[in-house]
Every structure is written in structure tokens, then in C-alpha cells.
Amino acid sequence: MTSAPSLAAATDAQVRADDRGHVFHSWSAQALIDPLPVAGGEGASFWDHQGNAYLDFSSQLVNLNLGHQHPDLVAAIQQQAGRLATIQPSMANDVRGVLAREIAGVAPAGMNKVFFTNGGADANENAVRMARIVTGKRKVLAMYRSYHGNTSTAITLTGDPRRWPNEPADGSVAHFFGPYAYRSPFHSTSPEQESARALEHLEQTIILEGASTIGAIIIETVVGTNGVLVPPPGYLPGVRALCDKYGIVFIADEVMVGFGRIGEWFAFQAFDVVPDLITFAKGVNSGYVPLGGVVISDAIAAHFDTVAFPGGLTYSGHPLACAAGVATFEVFRRDGILERVRDLGERVVGPRLAAMAERHPAVGEVRGRGLFWGIELVADRETREPLVPFNAAGADAAPMAAVAAACKKAGLWPFTHFNRMHVAPPLVISEDDLVRGLDIIDRALDVADEYTTAADTAGRR
Numbered sequence: 001m002t003s004a005p006s007l008a009a010a011t012d013a014q015v016r017a018d019d020r021g022h023v024f025h026s027w028s029a030q031a032l033i034d035p036l037p038v039a040g041g042e043g044a045s046f047w048d049h050q051g052n053a054y055l056d057f058s059s060q061l062v063n064l065n066l067g068h069q070h071p072d073l074v075a076a077i078q079q080q081a082g083r084l085a086t087i088q089p090s091m092a093n094d095v096r097g098v099l100a101r102e103i104a105g106v107a108p109a110g111m112n113k114v115f116f117t118n119g120g121a122d123a124n125e126n127a128v129r130m131a132r133i134v135t136g137k138r139k140v141l142a143m144y145r146s147y148h149g150n151t152s153t154a155i156t157l158t159g160d161p162r163r164w165p166n167e168p169a170d171g172s173v174a175h176f177f178g179p180y181a182y183r184s185p186f187h188s189t190s191p192e193q194e195s196a197r198a199l200e201h202l203e204q205t206i207i208l209e210g211a212s213t214i215g216a217i218i219i220e221t222v223v224g225t226n227g228v229l230v231p232p233p234g235y236l237p238g239v240r241a242l243c244d245k246y247g248i249v250f251i252a253d254e255v256m257v258g259f260g261r262i263g264e265w266f267a268f269q270a271f272d273v274v275p276d277l278i279t280f281a282k283g284v285n286s287g288y289v290p291l292g293g294v295v296i297s298d299a300i301a302a303h304f305d306t307v308a309f310p311g312g313l314t315y316s317g318h319p320l321a322c323a324a325g326v327a328t329f330e331v332f333r334r335d336g337i338l339e340r341v342r343d344l345g346e347r348v349v350g351p352r353l354a355a356m357a358e359r360h361p362a363v364g365e366v367r368g369r370g371l372f373w374g375i376e377l378v379a380d381r382e383t384r385e386p387l388v389p390f391n392a393a394g395a396d397a398a399p400m401a402a403v404a405a406a407c408k409k410a411g412l413w414p415f416t417h418f419n420r421m422h423v424a425p426p427l428v429i430s431e432d433d434l435v436r437g438l439d440i441i442d443r444a445l446d447v448a449d450e451y452t453t454a455a456d457t458a459g460r461r
Helices: 009-022 071-083 094-106 120-135 152-157 161-166 191-209 235-246 298-303 319-335 337-359 394-409 431-449 453-457
Strands: 038-042 045-048 053-056 113-117 139-143 173-176 214-220 249-253 277-280 292-296 363-369 372-380 415-417 420-423
Touching: 053 431, 071 319, 094 113, 094 292, 094 319, 113 120, 120 139, 120 152, 120 214, 120 249, 120 277, 120 292, 120 298, 139 152, 139 191, 152 161, 152 173, 173 191, 191 214, 191 235, 214 235, 235 249, 292 298, 319 337, 337 363, 337 372, 337 431, 372 394, 372 431, 394 415, 394 420, 394 431, 420 431
Parallel strands: 139 173, 139 214, 214 249, 249 277
Antiparallel strands: 038 045, 045 053, 113 292, 277 292, 363 372, 372 420, 415 420
């Protein structure tokens, strides 16, 4: 493991004591976790108080697009704090207006207004609220394999198991199956067939749920935590067509994949479709200060010209957050971030993961674009049995825990979810570090191989 500047062990002990004594962590059984005390970070790496450094191959929570301690973002926050640290959202503010103009400038034509929020969950909450008010219809459709946030409507929209203990919340949500060619719920044999059958299923869901009751459909453009599922050809334009046919608002959840993650300002721009509402957060300023928002079509925005929008947040469009957002646009343009992401994805990551899939019996499929990829791990390639069960915990999750531990031991912090490992490093990662990280994953997959039927046959399991 590489090392960073060493700090006293006593500091580590104090951080651990304060955390364990007083911090209540999200999504966790408090007595069963042992959070890593982090001392600092720079670029694509961070380090603990013992001086152990890790390549950040999850960009924290797939939000740190410009990496740790980017000097331009830090300077923008410092300068803004020196002249105006905060101002309420009902007042006009220069940096807030500039960022809104920049965002509208990279959105499709006819989307000129931005409502700022504190993050992705409340962006989705407010987008749904807008759709319900404008259409007069309350129901919203969302995919089973999805995550949209942890506020009441957002967690109900979420399809993954984090929704279960939070029910009931918003009773006007229904779920449907999205395309997932590797594990097709439609028994498809090609991406085109998967797209067509998924659209047929969605239309039947609309009909059976009642088109007259459905105000919106919300879709992660590329499904994030739940699989890095890239939409097959024609799927998103097909969703657009169904929304137009039945008078439904199309919400594109770009919280995880917006702002360069797949090499586009917004990921839907790679799939020949234009939504009615765009939700964003994370990469807009790399999470340096909490910020999210909704980009609104002119038609929907016009509804609220003389009708008050019934929503708002104290910190909407916070100047410190917006300053980091404006700096993000400057860095993206100056450093050619979008072009760089596309190049690294096509030239480095894609070919290297394909080679891993050939070599490792535990790899069922690799998929992704830009610097956002999923490695689906299986116990048996023929049956496609997942390496660990859906929503595995405890002993059932041991194989994935062993793979993650191998990565960490070698100096890489991975993103794992169920039977998948995701590749999502900061967009500013050097090519050398990117290759080094992929080398670590390649070696860690040897551990996954030991849990496959191939290893069992060879007597190594």
C-alpha cells in the first residue's frame, strides 16, 4: 500500500472515539460498523491517519468528479466566503444566477430555468411536485432497479431494498421493470429486443395503472448503484414517445451520471432524447458544498409564472455551493474533461475490463461508458448465478467482502453493491493511476474466482 504524510496514532484514536461515541451513521446498524478515519485527500486519492493512501475508485459516492481538494474549487469557495458567505434564496445573487445560466446553457434548448436544492433527493422530490401540479395527476412510475434518494417520495420512487423498511411513504408510486439485458425479465436475446419488450411492458404498466392518473415517469438515465445499466438502443426515445402519447412528464434523474460521468454534460445527451425535467446534484460541484437542482422545461416553468410554486429550502442556491459549481464549469472547459472521460473510457477502461472478463470466471459481464462501469460477478457463468444473493448481508455477502478487502489491502477503495463492483474514479484521475487501479481490481478478482463453480471443480474452493 502506498503511503501519505504520516499523522500521530493518537489523532486516529480520537477521531474513532468521537465518531463511535457521537456520530449516528446512515444506512447502518451502529454497533456493527467501523468507519475509516480519513485525514486528507488530493486528486484521485485519500489517506487515513496512519498514512495509508487509497485510490478513490468510487469518487466517494460517485460525486467527487473533480477529485479531492481541487485547487480551483477550493479557491472559489474561499473567495466567495470572503465577499458573501450566504444569502436567502428569495434574493437575487450573482453567483447563483451565473451557475443557473451555465447549467441552462448545456441543457437542451427550451430548458432555461433552474430550481436549486440541497442535493439529489430533494431535487427528485421537487421535480415530482412540479409534474404533479402541472399535470394534475399524482401517480409516478419508477423502475425497480433504481435509487432516487431518502426523503419520503424519493425513497418510495426507489426500487432497491432500501425502500422496504421505509414503507409506507408516498402511496402514489408504482414500479416497473427497466431493461437489463444480462438478466432480462423479458427473456430477450438481443439489446434491440430487450428495448422493444421493455417498452411494451412499460406501456402495459401505464395502461393498467391508468394513464389518466400518471403525472410522471422518473428514470436514472444510466442506472447507478443498482447496476450501471446503460439503456439499450431506442429505449429512452421510446419512453419519451410514451410520455408524449399519454400526457406524462418525463423526469431524467441525472444525479449520479450528470456533469461528465459518462463524457457528456448530461448522460441523456448520449441517447437522443430530451426530458421535461432534469434532476442533478453530486458532480455539479463535486459535493464540495451540498447542491442539487431541477432544470425545468420552458412549458413547465411557464405554469408557475402566475401560480406560486409551493416549495423552497433555506439553502437553495447557496452562494458557496454555486461558486464551486461555476468553477466546475471553468475547469471542465479549460481541461477538456468531457473529451478526456470519453477517451479514457474507450481507450483504457473498456478494453481492460473486457480482458478481465475473458480471464476471470467470476466475471459475468462488464458494461458502462466513460468513467462509469459495472463488473457483474457470478458464481457460475453458465447459469449466471450471482456471486452473492440479491440484498446479501452477513455471511451471505462474504465473497464480495473478500474482494473489497483485497482491493483495500492493495491501496484501492472500491464501490461494491450486491454482486457488483463499480469503476467510478474521479474524472481527473491520471492515466497511470487509472491503470494502477485497474491492475488492483484485476488481482482482486482472483479472490472472486475462488468462489466460482470453476474453482469448485478444480478443487480450490
